[in-house]
Amino acid sequence: MHSWDLSTGVDGPGTRFVTFLSGCPLRCLYCHNPDTWRIRDGVRTSADDVIAEAGKYTRFIAAAGGGATVSGGEPLLQPVFTGELLHRMKHELGLHTALDTSGFLGARASDALLRDTDLVLLDIKSSNPDTYLKVTGRPVAPTLDFARRLAGLGTEVHVRFVLVPGLTDDPANVAGVASFAAGLGNVSRVDVLPFHKLGEAKWAALGRDVPLRDTPVPTATEVAAAKALFVAEGLTAV
Template sequence: MATLLGPEIPVRPAAPVRAATPAAAATHRPSEGSVHSWDLSTGVDGPGTRFVTFLSGCPLTCLYCHNPDTWKMRNGRRTSADDVIAEASKYVRFIAASGGGATVSGGEPLLQPVFTGELLHRMKHELGLHTALDTSGFLGVRATDALLRDTDLVLLDIKSWDPETYREVTGRPLRPTLDFARRLADLGQDVHVRFVLVPGLTDDPANVEGVAAFAGGLGNVSRVDVLPFHKLGEAKWQALEKPFTLHDTPSPTPEQVADVREVFRAHGLNAV
């Protein structure tokens, strides 16, 4: 997702859409979506090496987003699911050898739920890959039960526990994300929670404790990634002529990150 703050990965633009042959069109009508790019990555996109499809469009406008160029769906390339699957199929053996899989990210994938659902289904059943959905949870109501059955892991951003801070960070209310998290818990869905630590914004002890207590109480969170804020995406904000309001905000120290991880561990969570 565009709001996550692991090391920034060079991405390849999605290839132009290839026209289907008459025979193919008669037997299969793949969905199409707005795709920003795709690439192979390791890190916070799920276990092992991942084929990550970055979709365009996001309802959030996070202050620390390192890919603001994915916010508008119109800035992506209209691409068929067939094209994405064909590209991913080139790397299946390499991905499988690493214990990896495929991740649908963004932007916000659930802004395009039909396209996202087809990608997850085909990555899992045609290519045999472990699947992950990278989401803020704000549009969790758009995730059908079928889509979630085709999802082995949900990478869920919980950006703040304090509703006012959450709205300051994202421009949106917190409740839909929490409702989606509870739904995933009821389904027993494997979840990795990501929390971005921003000094002076999300680092208030009560805020950290709130996220940790909530995640620890769900019963289905197998990992928490505490991600230190960085400014590697600032150049993209400048290129888009958008003010980067966190320009003077420092990255947290290793000690600050370690302390926050300990808060999550105190609630029985595997925090890294």
């Protein structure tokens, strides 16, 4: 089986083998990987090649208590390839598996794919449909539906929420995400991610205007206030 893969490498907390797949249906205003939007901009590779590369690090990753993550782009744009990677990383290599997704294409994830997924890193970019549409160019409903499906399956979820001043930081918006996440019952952690400008060079290199060029990064106080809203709902926010 073949697909388009952007890159692989060992990274992240606990040391994880991360595979980045090209292609994404969202156009997030703060995207730091706009070079992953189009599948054809990736490098064609096979699941065999990815598994062989991951296998070089298996002992090191296992000793560090890490695992393997399939990310993007949006990995569920290539659900068959993603499913094969997760299955083989879990059953052939014995690694803890994670799927990093916006959830917008969650309906494409088969039950088998999700059975091979130990953890879903789910980006919930806003609780407000209008704000979500402004941020991504897409509706929020598919992501929320996927979150509810994961809750029904009992799949562990880490919610990721990007705090952007003037865009997603309204207390009512943050509280809405917190209330929704708390009601699922399977969210073990919330990562409140401060907006940053590290992707601006990529936007420029692609000849694209940077939509949030004048948006400031949030202060430590603003980040702490957002985390407090999640904690108030009984969630662990980091």
